[in-house]
Amino acid sequence: MLPSALPGFRDFYPAECAERSHIFEAWREVARRFAFIEYDGPPLEPLDLYTKKSGDEIVGQLYTFEDRGGRHVALRPEMTPTLARMVAARANALRKPVRWFSIPQLFRYERQQRGRLREHFQLNLDILGEADVTADAELLAAALGIMSELGLTKDDVRARISDRRLLNGLLKLAGVSNEQLPLVYAVVDKLDREPREVLEQKLGAAGCSDLVVARIFEVLKHTDLDMLRSEFHGVAELRDDFSRLARYFEMLEALGVREWVVFDLSIVRGLAYYTGIVFELFDARGEFRAIAGGGRYDNLLAQLGGNEMPALGFGMGDVVLGELLRARNLMPPRAEALDYWVAGADGASETIVIRVATALRRRKLRVEYPLRAQKLPKQIKAAATAGAAKVLIIHDDRTATVRRLADGHEESVSLPDLLEASDDSPRDPWVFAVAR
């Protein structure tokens, strides 16, 4: 009778909403621990905000329309243009570096595929105004801090990192011209997905000789920075890139995340976007799509029409992360939703039940009571279904029994103290030793 949600859009029932909250809370907690502060922008923006960036493949996937005032508008497919706008509008007043995060819901009209959504939530965490590689290390440490916070370890998740500047230098040394670079990157990006022969053909068609093609594949094989460095020892053009990367890894060591990180030159990410170190988080078993991705995009803000400002950031969606947490049994079991269920025995008036529930809520406890008269066994069953930790069974205006549902432990308690207390500080009046 009622229309379902649109394809690719999710209804969040309480169980799914609790999982989403679990992820959002970890995002917020770690972002704040790393001294990032939250901002947000509108989910509907002028279409112009997204079409400015030339070469963007997402424009064809936008939810876009004309509003009642004749404005061309779009549901936001990404957060960076909004960030660029907001920072540009107050660039002088903002403390640098800007360390901001946001949890926007983003929208793309993707071709319908099984499990592909048209909306998702994505943590966006960015540092603006700092060119030093310390910022790159700080950014990756924050992303990995979230993994730890959610219970994932370096055995579950890896960060693959690369450096666009070093790769540029290596490819030039291999004989790739500036004009060929974009095409070579496009090929690198498909390294895992297409057979080598197809990629070799594409490189050949772009004018790379067989020797150059062979060297390109040689370069991309590297996953050991130290070996690569000694191989290119003495190449002056690469010296700065190697020292920067060495410092980056030192910082990652000091940040306690070095062991999560693997060096992999074949990581490209967003062709038109990134200018320096880039990274991807993925599950170590390789079962899921990337968990997060990001890097340095020093030219992008200016390209978008914002400030000339070094910048870096990452996006981490809620969907793949949720799948991974569920697969690793790290979605928390349903928490006890209630501290108390207040039940009335036959001798208890409706009013005393409500007064006691109210006194407990004043102490910031989560409390439910039956909204209509019910027999006691039915109330206790309802308490269990609701996930209450304890039931308070009220006998009359003065006496009650507290029963802990986990083990049936019971104690008699007196009500007048609770009802007359003026103290509203958060505390459970009837905490008893936990029997294990």
Add this chain to the structure above:
Amino acid sequence: MLPSALPGFRDFYPAECAERSHIFEAWREVARRFAFIEYDGPPLEPLDLYTKKSGDEIVGQLYTFEDRGGRHVALRPEMTPTLARMVAARANALRKPVRWFSIPQLFRYERQQRGRLREHFQLNLDILGEADVTADAELLAAALGIMSELGLTKDDVRARISDRRLLNGLLKLAGVSNEQLPLVYAVVDKLDREPREVLEQKLGAAGCSDLVVARIFEVLKHTDLDMLRSEFHGVAELRDDFSRLARYFEMLEALGVREWVVFDLSIVRGLAYYTGIVFELFDARGEFRAIAGGGRYDNLLAQLGGNEMPALGFGMGDVVLGELLRARNLMPPRAEALDYWVAGADGASETIVIRVATALRRRKLRVEYPLRAQKLPKQIKAAATAGAAKVLIIHDDRTATVRRLADGHEESVSLPDLLEASDDSPRDPWVFAVAR
């Protein structure tokens, strides 16, 4: 250069985002204390979901368009249709009463007026499946609980309540026919906004005699339930309505919120919507628009195409509430954003600064450090600007000074313990007595 946000849409810079979080946290905290659980739905829905409800004035204000798949879609202007859909899809599996809340962002293309927004966030809190008036009292207590949680008192906020069933009965007694009722409600709804003569004319045009018109205004004057009850003592048709309301007020007393509530028969709210007790929260000085509004809507879910199910709920937006909190100085001052700023004196290496920052973050503290080499005074200034509670000045690999910025209190501390501790439990290693 970059397009601004659309008219009526807000950019939330960190200061505004913190205010929004303050409101959201109070909403969530109190909703959970009252045993409500969170759900959410898509911000984009099939247009059908909103056009089903006949007589709805909002359809002309929808953000609506055709998506790339030819579907007619709309940005959600309200949450109830989504709620009706979600509950209908799982009606049998859900524990009754359903006590759910959500904090959707809602969208309406309103005629452009100063300060009128086209999006806002709105707490929606609903109880489905309970016809008893205890549910009505519980709902209002939750709304008022939020006011208390935010620091507002009964001197700041009042709840005006009315009862559509009692008002129906009184208007019939006054001589209003069933056919005239909708028009009379429309007039009642404008009681504060149009002169009495205009309203009298409208009632006359609807066929109400002068006597009936006079009686209508007589009825609407009542703000004392007991007086009203004794006036109509013995009228059998009203007996149930009066006892229900009396019980409602008893419950409100037990819930500790009776003193916030005034009885006011002239509250109408949503003509096609409500069937029982309705309420509005408004600021006691009458400076702002309504803070919240809601009531019982027993027929609505079925009208929408959902279940035949008694239901009640309220909506509370973030905009008026935010204005009121700011006007009453109840928006919290900017919290200390950071626990520690870790600064390096001349003898400290970059690495030791990062290692110490990392050790503090492992204890769940909020920590920033400079991402590039800076002189100490500049670092301490940056710490103050960032709102850090303390600066940890690192002298070398072993020694440091903690300085509390509020009063300049300093202590020398040793670093090796912190760096070697395997204990990651949340705790500040250098808490000193607060000097007041």
